[in-house]
Amino acid sequence: xxxxxxxxxxxxxxxxxxxxxxxxxxxxxxxxxxxxxxxxxxxxxxxxxxxxxxxxxxxxxxxxxxxxxxxxxxxxxxxxxxxxxxxxxxxxxxxxxxxxxxxxxxxxxxxxxxxxxxxxxxxxxxxxxxxxxxxxxxxxxxxxxxxxxxxxxxxxxxxxxxxxxxxxxxxxxxxxxxxxxxxxxxxxxxxxxxxxxxxxxxxxxxxxxxxxxxxxxxxxxxxxxxxxxxxxxxxxxxxxxxxxxxxxxxxxxxxxxxxxxxxxxxxxxxxxxxxxxxxxxxxxxxxxxxxxxxxxxxxxxxxxxxxxxxxxxxxxxxxxxxxxxxxxxxxxxxxxx
Ligand SMILES: *[C@@H]1O[C@H](CO)[C@@H](O)[C@H](O)[C@H]1NC(C)=O
Ligand SMILES: *[C@@H]1O[C@H](CO)[C@@H](O)[C@H](O)[C@H]1NC(C)=O
Ligand SMILES: *[C@@H]1O[C@H](CO)[C@@H](O)[C@H](O)[C@H]1NC(C)=O
Ligand SMILES: *[C@@H]1O[C@H](CO)[C@@H](O)[C@H](O)[C@H]1NC(C)=O
Ligand SMILES: *[C@@H]1O[C@H](CO)[C@@H](O)[C@H](O)[C@H]1NC(C)=O
Ligand SMILES: *[C@@H]1O[C@H](CO)[C@@H](O)[C@H](O)[C@H]1NC(C)=O
Ligand SMILES: *[C@@H]1O[C@H](CO)[C@@H](O)[C@H](O)[C@H]1NC(C)=O
Numbered sequence: 167x168x169x170x171x172x173x174x175x176x177x178x179x180x181x182x183x184x185x186x187x188x189x190x191x192x193x194x195x196x197x198x199x200x201x202x203x204x205x206x207x208x209x210x211x212x213x214x215x216x217x218x219x220x221x222x223x224x225x226x227x228x229x230x231x232x233x234x235x236x237x238x239x240x241x242x243x244x245x246x247x248x249x250x251x252x253x254x255x256x257x258x259x260x261x262x263x264x265x266x267x268x269x270x271x272x273x274x275x276x277x278x279x280x281x282x283x284x285x286x287x288x289x290x291x292x293x294x295x296x297x298x299x300x301x302x303x304x305x306x307x308x309x310x311x312x313x314x315x316x317x318x319x320x321x322x323x324x325x326x327x328x329x330x331x332x333x334x335x336x337x338x339x340x341x342x343x344x345x346x347x348x349x350x351x352x353x354x355x356x357x358x359x360x361x362x363x364x365x366x367x368x369x370x371x372x373x374x375x376x377x378x379x380x381x382x383x384x385x386x387x388x389x390x391x392x393x394x395x396x397x398x399x400x401x402x403x404x405x406x407x408x409x410x411x412x413x414x415x416x417x418x419x420x421x422x423x424x425x426x427x428x429x430x431x432x433x434x435x436x437x438x439x440x441x442x443x444x445x446x447x448x449x450x451x452x453x454x455x456x457x458x459x460x461x462x463x464x465x466x467x468x469x470x471x472x473x474x475x476x477x478x479x480x481x482x483x484x485x486x487x488x489x490x491x492x493x494x495x496x497x498x499x500x501x502x503x
Contacts, residue, residue, distance in 0.1 A: 294318075299380065300327035300335040301500050309336075311361075316383035323376050326361065334497035335380065337372045337388070342482045342492045344369035349465040349480040353452045356466040356478075357412065371466075371478070374416040374450060377409045385501035388420065390477070392484070392491035400486055402426040402433065407498060415449035418468040432487035434475035442471035 296315035297303050303312055309329055315322035326336040340348060344362070346369040351360065359373025372380070380386070388407035392400040405421030423433040431437065438444050448470040451462035461472035465479040475486040477494030484491040 296322045316380045338496040339370040348478045386498040392486040393493040434487040438474045
């Protein structure tokens, strides 16, 4: 009895799939993906495991996918050249207009229509004008400000980029000798960011709005460097970082400690004397917020109770755990897949 019913249902589905859905799709005419492809470059990075669906009876979604795949292949052909003969288009998503093109181009290149990441390349109708973050900028000899655009729906902004093989994006840099009052900087200053001109490392804060945009665009690790003196520094790396929006008071969502040098006790984010001092999940507060939390008097930072680490205090008062820092810096690096 069950089996007969199952077969019957299957036949009805088969009929609907074959005739009704296909007819509906035909009425829509040719597929038009313009207006989509420039937006969704975040798609890059998915690992291709399945070939595009190719069955004789297709659901409507699969039928759309087939049309889209043809479009993608056509795009691929346009992109194919002597250097790039391996373009394969797969997994077009007709809901959000994303399309994956497999290519042998290893490096993300802004200012081009073809944007690649580790495994995937995406065709863009308009060239990408800005790097996503400092790691996309290859030729670099100085710590310098660069325009980046982590989210194509938001305007680009300028950040301090480090040198060296990792080419991190800086969040903060604060030397004791700087001429800036980190302690009493306003909510608006922390939101928008501040720094010295001309470029240098004396003081810099990326701006909470930019920090939110950057960390919500892709996955990053975050590290903190506390220079105690000329021969001794603490370095601590956390596995992830996500900072909320202004509406959520730039709430901190930080992963656990993944690496640290020397002093195993100084995971000041998570290992604190009392639970109240752990700052994950806390909102950002500035001196204007002392009525909400008196700890905010220390300087713009994330507070639950008064924290065990803060680089945004007055010059000379920066600390990480039990150590005083003469120089503090915070950086993010893209998480390796
Ligand atoms: C495709 O869609 C875009 C945006 O909706 C529209 O401007 C354009 O005219 C369409 N192209 C064709 C060929 O229909
Ligand atoms: C597009 O849709 C697919 C399938 O639902 C999803 O995996 C992907 O993350 C979406 N991409 C974007 C940029 O929204
Ligand atoms: C640097 O700081 C460390 C840790 O506090 C200390 O052991 C060392 O003596 C200091 N070195 C100098 C040169 O002050
Ligand atoms: C950190 O805080 C966020 C809220 O901002 C929370 O979602 C997350 O689970 C917390 N992480 C850990 C490891 O507790
Ligand atoms: C902290 O102060 C700023 C500036 O006055 C304000 O916008 C924000 O809502 C305050 N935060 C909290 C948690 O009340
Ligand atoms: C911070 O914690 C201490 C004791 O752990 C407590 O007495 C104090 O009220 C807390 N302060 C805030 C602002 O929560
Ligand atoms: C911040 O303001 C407080 C209160 O006015 C003041 O005592 C403190 O010295 C100021 N901090 C700096 C670094 O100037």
